[in-house]
Amino acid sequence: VNEFAASADDVVDAHAHFMPPDLPDLASLNADHRWPLLIPDADGSSGRVMRGDSLFRVVRPACWDVGARIAELDQVGIGHQVISPIPVILTYWADPDRALEYCRHINDWLAHAVRQSGGRLSGLGTVPLQDTSRAISEMTRAVRELGLSGLEIGTEVNGMELDHDELRPFFRAADRLDVPLFVHATDGNCATRVAGEQVAFGLGMLTDIALAAAAFVFGGVLRECPNLRVCLSHGGGSFAWCFSRLNLFGKISGAAPSSPTPEELCRRLFVDSLVFDSDHMRQLVHRFGAGQIVIGSDHPFLSTDPAPQAIVDDAWSRGIITAEERTAIRSGNVSRFVTLQTAGPTDESPRVVNPP
Numbered sequence: 368v369n370e371f372a373a374s375a376d377d378v379v380d381a382h383a384h385f386m387p388p389d390l391p392d393l394a395s396l397n398a399d400h401r402w403p404l405l406i407p408d409a410d411g412s413s414g415r416v417m418r419g420d421s422l423f424r425v426v427r428p429a430c431w432d433v434g435a436r437i438a439e440l441d442q443v444g445i446g447h448q449v450i451s452p453i454p455v456i457l458t459y460w461a462d463p464d465r466a467l468e469y470c471r472h473i474n475d476w477l478a479h480a481v482r483q484s485g486g487r488l489s490g491l492g493t494v495p496l497q498d499t500s501r502a503i504s505e506m507t508r509a510v511r512e513l514g515l516s517g518l519e520i521g522t523e524v525n526g527m528e529l530d531h532d533e534l535r536p537f538f539r540a541a542d543r544l545d546v547p548l549f550v551h552a553t554d555g556n557c558a559t560r561v562a563g564e565q566v567a568f569g570l571g572m573l574t575d576i577a578l579a580a581a582a583f584v585f586g587g588v589l590r591e592c593p594n595l596r597v598c599l600s601h602g603g604g605s606f607a608w609c610f611s612r613l614n615l616f617g618k619i620s621g622a623a624p625s626s627p628t629p630e631e632l633c634r635r636l637f638v639d640s641l642v643f644d645s646d647h648m649r650q651l652v653h654r655f656g657a658g659q660i661v662i663g664s665d666h667p668f669l670s671t672d673p674a675p676q677a678i679v680d681d682a683w684s685r686g687i688i689t690a691e692e693r694t695a696i697r698s699g700n701v702s703r704f705v706t707l708q709t710a711g712p713t714d715e716s717p718r719v720v721n722p723p
């Protein structure tokens with residue numbers, strides 16, 4: 368339990384993104400257009416995320432400017448935000464040495480942004496998962512030296528699902544070092560057979576994160592790592608709805624171990640509230656438990672109108688959750704997933720309340 372003083376009205380947002388504006392231009396340096404670069408426009412009103420010469424996305428200043436971000440949080444009543452890399456900068460496809468260099472830039476910038484925020488932001492860093500030994504050493508540096516609160520990881524690594532044997536040393540190290548992992552959907556295009564942005568956004572992303580959930584619950588990762596803390600983006604996607612059938616297969620095939628049960632493993636997973644429908648919230652409560660749900664906004668990419676906590680308030684007003692559960696989802700649950708950082712009393716450097 369940490370000391371972050373969330374009042375009942377404070378909201379902690381656990382799913383929001385940043386991108387540093389000062390990354391090295393690895394696309395030019397390596398003649399490889401896949402390295403993303405953020406270029407703020409001259410007037411500071413927006414920025415362009417580029418991959419080589421092609422525009423990936425236009426972003427608002429809140430994506431890289433801590434002051435602009437906090438002003439937006441104030442507008443929607445978010446007291447504290449846990450920020451993680453925009454998923455396009457998870458470069459698992461790259462050469463491990465260059466990926467490590469890129470990750471170090473990102474994590475250094477993130478630690479600086481957290482310090483600048485006066486206790487309003489906590490940071491989840493990134494590591495080159497394509498090389499577990501580099502990933503473990505950068506994970507260690509990120510939490511021990513930089514004071515970051517945990518890591519964001521993607522849903523697959525160069526074709527390896529998250530329960531792949533090669534990734535197990537990383538998860539065991541995260542378990543041992545007490546580093547929480549926010550797992551973000553990354554590949555909506557490959558998770559369905561139908562191409563197109565709408566299907567990738569609406570079905571692909573939710574399938575992608577559900578595959579990650581299945582790897583943790585049915586693929587053995589949570590069994591092998593008894594204290595590992597994992598939070599799934601987008602409410603875990605379609606996993607909450609598919610769980611019963613996945614579980615049935617284990618029973619039919621006789622492959623399911625009896626203890627802990629898959630139901631119990633589900634209740635170790637955290638999920639965010641980014642599901643856009645309070646009836647879906649009902650299913651999250653049923654499958655994961657109200658104590659495992661945290662606020663997610665996808666700020667600054669999705670609109671904050673309605674505010675990200677509105678779905679929780681709606682679920683409460685419709686009797687899906689109690690007043691106590693509403694408060695826990697808005698601000699309390701997140702502290703069991705991740706150690707939030709607060710501004711130090713005498714300087715503006717972050718104080719890690721419970722160092723790992």
Ligand SMILES: [Zn+2]
Pocket residue numbers: 382383384551600665
């Ligand atoms: Zn996101």
